[in-house]
Amino acid sequence: MSATHDPRPDGRRPLADDGATRTVRESFWRGAVQSLPFLIVMIPFSALFGVVATEAGLDVAQVLGFSVLVLAGASQFTAVQLLSDNASVVIVILSCLAVNLRMAMYSASLVPWLRGATGGQRAWLAYALVDQSYALSIQEYESHPRLGMPQRLAFFLGVAVVVCIPWMIGSWLGATLGRAIPDDIALDFAMPITFLAMIAPMLRTPAHLAACFVAVAGSLLLAGLPSGLGLLIAAPVGMAVGAIVETRTARKAQA
Amino acid sequence: MNSGISDLTVWLVIVVLGIGTFLIRWSFLGALGDRDMPAWVLRMLRYTPVAVLPALVAPLVVWPAATGGQLDPARMAAAAVTVAVGLWTKNMIGAIVAGALTLFAMLYML
Secondary structure, rough: OOOOOOOOOOOOOOOOOOOOOHHHHHHHHHHHHHHHHHHHHHHHHHHHHHHHHHHOOOHHHHHHHHHHOOOHHHHHHHHHHHHHHHOOHHHHHHHHHHHHHHHHHHHHHHHHHHOOOOHHHHHHHOOOOOOHHHHHHHHHHOOOOOOOOOHHHHHHHHHHHHHHHHHHHHHHHHHOOOOOOOOOOHHHHHHHHHHHHHHHHHHOOOHHHHHHEEEEEHHHHHOOOOOHHHHHHHHHHHHHHHHHHHHHHHHHHOO | OOOOOOHHHHHHHHHHHHHHHHHHHHHHHHHOOOOOOOOHHHHOOOOOHHHHHHHHHHHHHHOOOOHHOOHHHHHHHHHHHHHHHHHHHOOHHHHHHHHHHHHHHHHHHH
């Protein structure tokens, strides 16, 4: 993931490992291994969900229902929080869907990389499309643009298995074992650190930096808005700024 | 639930939320098929990860829940070190380790 990280569409230099020769099995394991650091966060976080949900009055089946059918950490916590605040069902559902709406952007951004995938493949991909599987896969696809479709799907599956299944098991353990989890070791910050560490190497052009900076500034300015609404405004604005900067840079290079 | 919310209500939320979340994830991947998107859309989508993910965590860095939303020098420094090491070395694991060490060192000292 280190030396071969400049896969701009214009392809300035050939990549040492562009992925064209990798087997499906290798791709799966590569995805699985790269996901292992997430478990440091995933397991305690999912167990915490089990604990919090049980304390709010959910039974084990309902905890598992959330983790298997919804499979989206932030919105699961939001749902339990709002349910125990006696919010109406409509408010609970709309707030949680708003929290998850960013994943429509992930879905759109994967389309160019997954053309030719069958309907069934798109369905399981969609089911397992979480922040982690998106972030690792898009990074892999961008840095190894010549990966074939089976290899791309296998990589995604490797990530999905390592990230999603422990999420389900962890929340089940949290619900059954309860409060055996230390809450004073600053685990709240594992998620931000992991995401920042994933994104920083992708900031390879002025356009990427501009997109990132504008989106971050926007999300901080709009942090007062409810349920992730700020992100839904800030992120597209950042993406548009990235596209504008890219166009200008290209024009300047031509002139 | 503790205050009289029925099991049925909880299951209703789970099932509707499950279906809705799946449809959000499936949206473009499923409905668009192999149709081409306009060039300007593709250009914007190229910046999805670097816009969405940092914007997702920025409020958690500046106003961490663990400190009740107070600015926290340890978490700010850890985030800054993570980004700096990631930019510099292009190495994700190295950046995670550097960020975590910074966080624990600062929390220990303060």
